[in-house]
Amino acid sequence: MDVKGARLWRGAQTAHERNWKHVAFVRQHIGQLHRIFSLADAIDEVWIVFPDPQLRDSKSAKRLTSPRFLSTYRKCLAPTVRMHLKTDSKELFEFTLETIEQQKLKVFHSIPDVHAAWPNHPELGIRTFYESMWLEQGRTIYYLCFELGMEPCG
Numbered sequence: 001m002d003v004k005g006a007r008l009w010r011g012a013q014t015a016h017e018r019n020w021k022h023v024a025f026v027r028q029h030i031g032q033l034h035r036i037f038s039l040a041d042a043i044d045e046v047w048i049v050f051p052d053p054q055l056r057d058s059k060s061a062k063r064l065t066s067p068r069f070l071s072t073y074r075k076c077l078a079p080t081v082r083m084h085l086k087t088d089s090k091e092l093f094e095f096t097l098e099t100i101e102q103q104k105l106k107v108f109h110s111i112p113d114v115h116a117a118w119p120n121h122p123e124l125g126i127r128t129f130y131e132s133m134w135l136e137q138g139r140t141i142y143y144l145c146f147e148l149g150m151e152p153c154g
Contacts, residue, residue, distance in 0.1 A: 001026045001033060014126070030064060034075035045082045046073065046148075050128060053089035065096040067103065067152075074151055082108065085144040086124070088134045093142035106147040114143035 002008055008025045015023045026036055037043060054062045061068050065085055073081070085096055093112070100107055111117045114124050115135065124143060131141060 001028055001030050003027065003029055031072060034072060037076045039076060039078055043077055043081055045084060047084045049086045050130060053092035055091055063092060063095060065099055067099060071151060073148055077148055079148055079150045081148040083146050083148055087142050088139045090142065096144055100146050103149060103152045105149040109143060109145040111143040114141050
């Protein structure tokens with residue numbers, strides 16, 4: 001899901017080339033996810049790949065892994081959905097870990113250098129244009145996989 005058509009086209013092209021099934025691409029703001037999908041759609045995984053990290057503290061609510069967005073996702077996704085975050089932003093990675101801890105969510109993988117830890121992983125080895133460029137610049141790629149979980153009480 002993205003508002004940029006070119007990114008969706010590239011993802012759809014890759015899905016077609018690799019003969020992936022059960023993949024959807026939607027041109028829309030992520031905040032509208034609940035208007036497009038419902039619990040009945042049985043989504044198993046959500047990948048958040050290299051989002052804008054919104055580094056200023058005043059923009060933290062705009063981070064796609066903020067409590068606000070996790071609440072939005074819960075409107076249409078089951079608590080057992082696996083959320084994947086792949087980013088080059090240490091700040092976003094740490095922010096997301098803090099959010100996961102605060103909301104007491106189950107973490108499956110927390111990897112501060114995914115290409116060093118899992119160099120041949122089939123899904124994590126897929127590189128975006130910018131990821132390839134960042135790796136050439138020596139940047140580290142961070143990865144998290146966690147369960148969406150229920151809305152926290154209180």
